[in-house]
Amino acid sequence: MDLGLKGKVAVITGPAKGMGAAISRGFAAEGCRLALLGRDAEPIVALKDELAAAGTEAIVVACDVTSYADCEAAAEAAQTAFGHVDILVNVAGGTGTIGVHGVETTPEQFEQTVRLNTNGCFHTIRAVLPGMMARRYGKIVNVGGTFGMRGRAGRLAYSASKWGLRGLTKSFALEAGPHNINVNYVAPGMVDGPRFRDKVCRDMAERLGVSPEEAAEIHASDYALHRISTDVDIANACLFLASDVSRQITGVDLPVDGGWAAL
Template identity: 70%
Template sequence: MDLMLKDKVAFITGPAKGMGAAITLAFAKEGCKLALVGRDTAAIEPVAEEARSKGCSALVIGCDLTDAAQCDAAASKTVETFGRIDVLVNVAGGSGPMGKTGVETTPDEFDEIVTLNMNGCFHTIRSVLPSMIENRYGKVINVGGTFGMKGRAGRLAYSASKWGLRGITKSFALEVGQHNINVNCVAPGMVDGPRFRDKVCKTMALKFGISEEEAAIRHAQDYALKRITVDEDVASACLFLASDVSRQITGVDLPVDGGWAAL
């Protein structure tokens, strides 16, 4: 199926590695023009070069997403370069303290992850909406997480931030739908990669006296599909929500977790 994303302008945060890089390259493969936004431009540039090798334009913009003025400047630079913004994908975020109860979590730790995961998305949405409203077209995709749908002991700060992001998503969806703008949330479960292997699997392996690979297999048993999500699964969900195939879908949480949060 042709998703008809060729030449759409996609503003993507957190594109340097892992899920963000996979999403960036998926949009590049579809022929999008890319604005790749984040603090560490040196880390983003190799991904931008790979995107360019696929024949697409890729603009790298330095931006602290917790600074509203910098987000406004990044959006303005994108519009100045490409003429408009069609798609926003908010990937950037943090994990916050792990294994700490709410009582053990410090106010500073809580504030830091809420500021990054909620304020950052709020700022970028506000920054790109004027272009979308002017053109009566837009797709906003926030990358949340299933711990923001069911909660998780030991991850209070992260769960709170992602739960809040769902509220931001739904409220913006109600406000801008009249302008032909869709706002949705993709909620990955545990995604295979260094953090999953080095932290989750290693911790489980030590706890049960098994190998790290056996730990990964045991973890997968929690899911209906009995497999761990990979970065490309999340990227495909973002492409779907960025396309007009999903034109009548807005304000939803789409779990990409093999069947954990919804079942």
């Protein structure tokens, strides 16, 4: 299916690995021009070179999303390179403390997680939105998480930051809608990859006395579809919401988790 994204300019934060890299490759495959933003630009250069070898026009911009000045400069760099910005995909984020109850979470830990996961998206949206409003066109996709839809004991800071991102998404959707700009939220569940296999499955395996492979199957059994999401599943959701195929969808939470958060 042609999503009509050829030639569109997409700004993607956190593109160096995992979901961010898969999302960047997905937009490149659709013919987008890319501005790849990350705090450490060096690891992103390899991805940029890979995409350039396949014909994608891309730039790498060093940007700490917790700094509004960095985000404003990055938006200006994208506009200078490509003339405008059509799409923003906010992937950059952090897990925060894991297995730590709220009363044990320090104010510094809480603030650090919210600053990255919520404030960071506010900064990037605020930086690109005026240009989108002037052109009366834009697609913004915020990548959150299902723990921002159901909450999670031991993940208070992360959950709070993603709940905040949902509110930010819906408010911006209402404000930007009259300017023909869609703002949506993708909520990955557990995503298959090194962290899932080497951390989540191994911890569960040790706790239950099973193999890591059996632990993965047990984990998947919590989902209606009995399978774990992949990076490509998340990328496909972002592509859908960044295209005009979804032109009448804004302010939504889209869980990509095999049926856990919404069922």
